Structures are given as C-alpha cells and as structure tokens.
Amino acid sequence: MSTLKRVAVANEKLPPLNALRYFEAVARLGSFAAAANELHVTHWAVGKQIRLLEDWFGVPLFERRARGVVPTDEGTTLLGDVNGAFARLGTSVGRLRRESVTRRIRGVVRVNALASFALCWLIPRMADFQALYPDIDVRLSTTSRRLRYVSDAFDIGVRSGLDDAAGLKSSILMPDLRLPVCSPKALISHPVGTVADLRNHTWLHSASTRTAWSEWLREAGEAAMQGARHLHFDHVFLQLAAATEGLGVSLASLPLIEREIATGRLVCPLPGPVWRGPDYTMIVNVDRADDEAVKAFRKWMVTAARVSCRSSTK
Template identity: 35%
Template sequence: MRKKIPSTAALLAFEAAARHQSFTRAADELALTQSAICRQIAGLEDFLGVALFRRTRRGVQLTEAGVSYGRQIGPRLDAIERDTLAVMAHHGAASVLELAVVPTFATRWLLPRLAGFQAQNPEVVVNMSTQTRPFLFDQTEFDAAIYFGDAGWPGTEAHFLMREYPVPVCSPALPGVRAQMSADEIATLPLLQQSTRPYAWRQWFEGAGVEAARDMAGMRLELFSMLAQAAIERMGVALIPPFLIQQELAAGVLITPCPRSSPSTRAYYLIVPEHKAERPALTRFREWLVEAAKAAA
C-alpha cells in the first residue's frame, strides 16, 4: 500500500493555486469554493510537513519548497490526464503509439502521409509530441522517436529514413537576389542560420569551393519553419530541404536562386527502444514509415 501519496484532490488544488498564484482563481478553475481550496492545501502541507505558500495581505506566494514541488507535480498530473483521456477515448481497445518528433518534418512530411497509415490500421492511434534533442526512453512515455542526427542511441534500434538535401532559398523580393546566382554571389547575401545545424552554411560553401568570410554570421533560428518564414519576410537566405517547403516554392513566395545541394552528413531515423521493438502496432508503423520514406526518396 502506498502511504506517501497525497490525495488527487489536494494535488489538483495545489497545482492550480501554484499556477495562478491565487486561491481564488484556483477555486474558479476547479469549480470549488475558496475555503475548499484552502482546506485541501492546508491538508497537503500537513501531509508533507512543509509550507507550500506564504500568506500575505496581498494574497499568497509560493515558498521555495512550493516552487520546487509545483514544477514536479504539474507534468505528472498532465501525464495522468493524457493517459486517462486515451483510455476514455478508445475504451482501452486501441493501440496507442506515443511518438516524439522533430516539428517541421512531422508537420510537412509525416502528417500529409499519416492518413494512409491510419486507413490501413484504424485501430492504431498515433500521438505526437515535439522533441528536438536526444533523450532517455526510460524517463519518458515515448514508444519511438523520429530524430534527425546520428543513430547511436544506447539500447535502441535505428531505422534509416532519409537524408536532407538543403538548397539556398529566399524571397524573390530580397534585395540583391536574382533568379540564377553562383555560390560566390550567395555569400554576399545575409545568411539565416539554423541553431540545430550550426555548420550547414560552412559545409555548403566548402562543397562549392567558396571561401565565405561570413558563413557563420546571421540570425539563428531553431526550426525550419522559422527559417522559411524569416526568408519569406526578406530577412535573408536560408538552407532548407525542398521537401519541407513545397507549398512555399509552388506559391512563389520562396525561390531557389542557386540549386546546388549536397546530402547532409546526418539523417532522419526512426529510433525504437529495444524492449518495445516487437510491439505489433509499433512494428506496423515502422514498416509503413520506412516504405513511405523509400517511396518519397
């Protein structure tokens, strides 16, 4: 029997009050009276043996212990809510895959194709959350990850999907741009840098045999979607794989003034923890995804 777990009602009251820094607003959110919130939190403080709030004339303020506890409790309550909603939505009968994804790839490449997988596997539900850095599967609820980088995650299987072939793209209205430009001329334009691929421009210029003095300079953005929007807004030229910006290229809001490209040294992989690799739903998704990537290539 677990004796050191507070009541769910007390945890919900505390999480809402900590988030709002107000008992009154927590009461409104949970459809309770303010006195009920006070009782729940007082009971939680007695249970823990520490004060979570300081009562002042202006209201309440989290103590240091309250701040720390709130940071830990919030994500755990969110996880319980997600798990509960999943069971409620599918009556416990569906196979649910929790997938960590890199955001632009998921939005622009995976989602337009996912309906095909769902048509073949209507009993499998694929949930997606963005995750751009490596992580330990044992510390998360993820069943697999689509990741851009290297394949060497301990305790996992890596299934190759594709490489990137980025090209320079920019707005046709960017000052100094023309329909056809050399790599030397691209070096004179303001460059947009991607923080997750910090040497992309340097490698592109080296492949073209060009020494660009400012190949590491320029605004740094994390996501391809950010780079694309910055390029549309005439803030510079970005290196982006065309398959991620097909809509913008078709609409003419982005152009490729220099079509030169080369494959990335890293690649997209489906990363699967070894202890989950034989799950039937995950096996079907893996097989479908690898085949979809081959067809796209």
Template identity: 35%
Template sequence: MHRIPPLGALRAFEAGARHLSFTRAAAELCVTQAAISHQVRQLEDWLGVSLFERRGHALRLTAKGVAYLRELTPAFERMSEATTRLYEREQGPLRITVLPSFASCWLVPRLEGFRRLHPDIELHLTSSAELWDFLDDRFDLGIRSGLGRWTGLKAYQLADEALSPVCSPSLAKKLRSPSDLRKVRLLHDTPKDGWRRWLDGAGVDGMDAEAGPAFNDAGLVLQAAVHGHGVALGRLLLASDDLKAGRLVQPFAKVLPNDFSYWLVHPRPLTERRDVAAFRTWLLSEVKSASTDSRP
C-alpha cells in the same frame, strides 16, 4: 542454484548455429564477426564441449551442438515473447516523440494518410528535440537526427539529409550566381558552419556567412525563407513540400551533404507490436515515395 553460462555467449551460439554463419549472426546481433567467434569459444570452454566443426570458413554443428540448439531456440523465443508482452498495452495511444522541425514541415501534413489506413490506432505526438534514452516508458517511438547508433534501440533510416540554398520565388530572381548571395540576407540554424562550407564549395570567398539572423529550429528557418526574409540553407527533405508547391525555390544546384540522417527508433522488444509495426511500415513507405529532388 542454476548453472547457466553467460547470456551473451548463449545468444552468440544460438544465432551462429541457426544461421550456420558467424557473419550473419553478427549482423543480427549488431556486433562484429570476431565478437561472435569469441563468445562461442568462451561458451565451448565453459561447457567443456565442442559445439561446431570448423572447416575453413564453413561451419557445421556437432551432435552436441545440434542438441543444445534444439533446446535453446525455444527458450529464447519464450524470453522474446515474455518481453513483448511486458511492453504490450491493452489500450492506449501510440506515443511518438518527434523533432519539432520534422513534425511541422514533413510529418504532420501526412498524418491524415495514416489515419485513413489505421483509424483504430490513436497517435499521441510530442514535439521535442530532447534526447530521450528510452530507459523510461514515456514514448514508444522516436524520430531523431543522428548517425543511427543508439545502444539497445532498433533504428530504421528514413532519409539522408542534404542542405542547399532555398528562398522565395521573388528573391530567387536576384540570384544569378552564388556570388549574388552577397546582396541578400542569409538565414541559418545551428550548427552555423553549414553556410560557410556551402559558400567555400561554391567558390564564394570572404563572405560573412553568420551575419544573418539565426534560428534554433530548421522549420523556422524555412518559414522565414517562405516569407521572403532571406535565403535559408534549407534541409531539402523538410523543404520538399514547399519546393513542390512553389513557395520555395532552389536557386542553385549545389548540395551540401549532411552527416546526420533522420531515423525512426524504438526499443527492440516493440519490433513486432502491431501499432508500432503499422506506423513503421507506413512511415518508411511515405519517405520512400516522397521525392526531395527539387530542381533549381
């Protein structure tokens, strides 16, 4: 029978000892500093030895702590390598699930740039708004909208999102002030309260913001606006290419922040896999270089 302390306590000790900081260990493991301290205390009680000398906020390993760290670090590295090998595939495409609106409006037009950089990496994209929990192996990466809190996943924030009215250039000529929105059709997707909040902030009262047609996809709303069917409360990141090309204009400067951001997520063991790392590096660079600050 193996005599092994709780794995969580071992991880907390190893990270805290390696950094000589419970705060940095907490950041690495995505927990609180108090949780790290509690886990280390639990481990010391389990072992019946002191692993740290605590002098105020300073940490120092005891002799037994030094010896224990020397043994644990290679063990965790071996577990990490074993898990990575489990996820590795000798051949096959990089499988990505992407929100339909993000795929059509932003990602697909830029994929040729990735192909030129990495012609040896084949991509398989699935356009879906389905909430995938990564408990199966259908996909390697996901691009989703949310708060970035997905248990067990590594999440990289791509961009904050903001909402603002956008429309065709011909329709924009009719809009001198936000109150002129009463004269046009308002387009929206879900959730529907965005227009109401934007209009309230712009001082436009007593207007039925939900009278216009609704779409179940942000990309469809933008396409309807491009074709002059009304004014959309557009997601500016998704509208950026149409704004730059002049197919859409932003008639008013007022922007409504969105609570959700766009994120790239994947299981933590895939962090160092070559194709995952290549796509992640390319995507983060593309988002950084893409300007969404289109002027009205």
C-alpha cells in the same frame, strides 16, 4: 502476337530488375554501404549488382567520390525513369492492398520527433496514415533530447544522426539533403545565378544548424564568403518560415520543404552543390518493436520517406 509473346519480347529489352532496386537505393542514399544496410545485404553484393547494371548498359552509372557516390549524367537519366516506374508500381500495389487487413490493427503509437521534422514533414502526411489505420492512435511529442534520456516514453523516434543505446534500434530513414532556398520575391532585386551572388542576400540560421552554411560553402568552394546580413532563429521551422516570407536565404533540408517547393512558395536558385547533413534516423524502442500498431507505423513511415526521397532528388 499473343499477350504472352508480347510480354516475353518486352522482358528481353529490360535490364536486370533486381539490379535496378539496388541502383535506386545507392542513388538515393549516396553510398554503397548505406544501400547495403537498408537492403540487408553485403557491400560486395551491392557492388556486384551495380557492376551488372553498368555492364548491361555499357556506361558508368556512378561517379565515385571521397564522401560517397553520385550518379553520372546517364545514371541521373536512368534514376528519373526508375523513380517514375517505382512510383507507378507503388500506386498499383496500393490499389490492390486489401483495406480490411490494415483496418483490423488497433493500438497506440507514441512518436517522439524533432519539432521541425514533426511540423514540416510528419504532420502533413498524418492524414494518409489515419486513412489506412483509423483504429491506431498516434500520440506525437517533440523534443531534441537524445532518446536514451527520454526513457521508455516513446515507441518510435526520429532524430538527426544515429542515437544508438541499450534498448534502442536505429536505422536511416532518409538522407538530409540541403540547398539554399528562398522566396521568389527575394530574387527580384538580387538574382542568384552563381554561388557568389549569395553574398548580396541575408542568410538565415537556426540554433540547431549553426555549421550548415559553413559546410555548404566549403563544398561550393567559397569557404570565406559572407552574406550581406545574418538572421538567427531558435528553431528550424522559424528559419524556414522566414525564408518563405522573403526575409532571406536559408540552407534548407529538402525533405522539409517539399510542399513549399511544389507550390512555388520557395525556390532553389542554385542546382548545387547539394550538401548532405546527418541522415534522418528512425529509432525504435525494442520493447515495443513487435507491437502490431508500432510495426504498422514504422512500415508506413519508411514507405513515405522513400517517396519523399524521390521527390527531393528530382
């Protein structure tokens, strides 16, 4: 059989590829509306593509809930395969990208992010950006102030939740998915197999996530439950550091602890429920939106966030 015939036969076995793109966005964002916003299409168009895919497979791929949608068992299996295929495709595209195109871009990008996001998510990835764009100077600052009050002292910002104002353009970067996490040694004396087992542990809190535990417990059906002790910290990164050192259990943002999970320094003793906090949002200063260096950083961060989302939902 010729190569062209083999390709044709293989294509006959594939589902609608554009629908898979819509499926991945809905599964990652947990919402048809959010997927429509990211893909720059209507809510109706997203629904049509998902229905097309469900008809092709003959099974429902999403379970509709009051606060959004979650993949069914079949949808979860498909998502794993789709993420793997997209990751391999991304690797191939990256190899083919002409480095000379990126290396011609020069300039300065001023990034203002939440301290925890900068320390735990952005800085560990900065070497990748520098390798792609060695002539772009990234100047990183941190604050939790609303960016409308930071004036024009930034080009790109990252916040928790939307920060719309005149001169700013906001878009969802990635969802903030949270689960209880702890050091493996914290489970030696007090194993956790159910939500109720968490009452035997110290719970870790931060000033900016005061309501996180109560929100998660409500999702878990244990709204009145309390931990054995409570420790409070000023910053999220201190809270996560305390969890890593075995001081207790933290309700952690999964994108911020990818390295710790990958290395085994932190574990998620329970598979769910996964609580979704306010989305991480990228805010662009519209006066600098057309600058080539700013566009390069924005595109790179969106791509990195997509890879991070796939890792967090595995």
